Every structure is written in C-alpha cells, then in structure tokens.
Amino acid sequence: MKQAVLITFAVAVAVLLGVVLMQARPVSAAGAGAAPALEIKNPFAGNTAAVKEGETIFDAKCAECHGGDAMGGSGPDLTDDKWIHGGSDTEVFATVSGGRKGGMPSWKGELKDEEIWKVIAYIRSLHK
Numbered sequence: 001m002k003q004a005v006l007i008t009f010a011v012a013v014a015v016l017l018g019v020v021l022m023q024a025r026p027v028s029a030a031g032a033g034a035a036p037a038l039e040i041k042n043p044f045a046g047n048t049a050a051v052k053e054g055e056t057i058f059d060a061k062c063a064e065c066h067g068g069d070a071m072g073g074s075g076p077d078l079t080d081d082k083w084i085h086g087g088s089d090t091e092v093f094a095t096v097s098g099g100r101k102g103g104m105p106s107w108k109g110e111l112k113d114e115e116i117w118k119v120i121a122y123i124r125s126l127h128k
C-alpha cells in the first residue's frame with residue numbers, strides 16, 4: 001500500500017518534470033539564436049510560382065490604391081526603401097494582415113496568411 005503511494009508520487013514527479021523540461025526547451029533554443037524570437041520570414045521568398053500568384057492577388061486587391069506596378073497611387077510606393085510601418089517581413093505582414101490607420105485596410109478576413117505572404121513575395125520582386 002505504501003509502495004503504491006510512493007510509485008504514484010514518483011510517476012507524478014516524472015510527468016511534471018517532463019512538462020517543465022518540454023516548456024523550457026524552445027526558450028533556450030530561441031535564446032541561442034542571434035535573430036529576435038518574434039521575427040518571421042516569408043516562406044515563399046524568391047519562389048517564382050508564389051510570386052506569380054502574388055501578382056494576381058495584388059492586381060485584384062491592391063493595385064487600385066498602390067498602382068498596377070505598386071509604385072504608388074492613393075497608397076504609398078511599395079517598391080522603394082521607404083517604409084512608414086517598417087519593411088521587415090514581420091512588419092509588412094502585420095501591415096497587410098492587420099491594416100494601418102492611414103487608410104490601409106486589413107486583409108485578415110479576406111486573404112489567407114499564405115496569400116498575404118505570396119503578395120509580399122511579389123512586392124519584394126518589384127524592389128528597385
């Protein structure tokens with residue numbers, strides 16, 4: 001009887017330890033890298049097929065404000081090095097997904113994350 005209690009206790013400790021270790025692992029892995037943990041990279045960067053799909057989406061949803069060649073209209077030029085809201089993948093994704101106060105609509109409900117990344121891959125391909 002006492003032995004059963006001890007075994008139960010030991011198993012509980014082992015399980016708890018396992019949970020703690022599993023949660024600790026990603027933290028130490030992220031700490032070892034040089035890049036900030038929250039920086040996201042475009043999974044479609046440089047992917048020719050994705051760039052082509054991104055162009056179709058851009059022409060349908062974005063060109064009316066940013067111009068057919070993304071060089072600006074009522075919305076800013078997206079092919080230069082000037083970024084109001086930051087030009088990293090993480091920042092551009094946040095802009096397109098969540099929208100920005102200055103008149104940039106949110107596309108979260110209308111475009112899948114994957115489609116947003118493809119549009120960004122297309123925008124990158126136009127960089128001058």
Ligand code: HEC
Pocket residue numbers: 058061062063064065066074075076078082083084085086092095096100101102103104105107119120
């Ligand atoms: C209704 C017009 C409109 C549409 C449609 C639109 N945008 Fe915008 N967009 C804007 C405006 C206006 C801004 C500038 C917001 C500001 O000044 O803060 C902007 C800003 C941006 C920025 C940030 C630029 C910077 O310098 O930081 C990105 C990136 C962007 N748009 C991408 C897109 C993409 C991709 C689409 C299509 C999915 C799109 N936009 C559709 C009007 C639009």
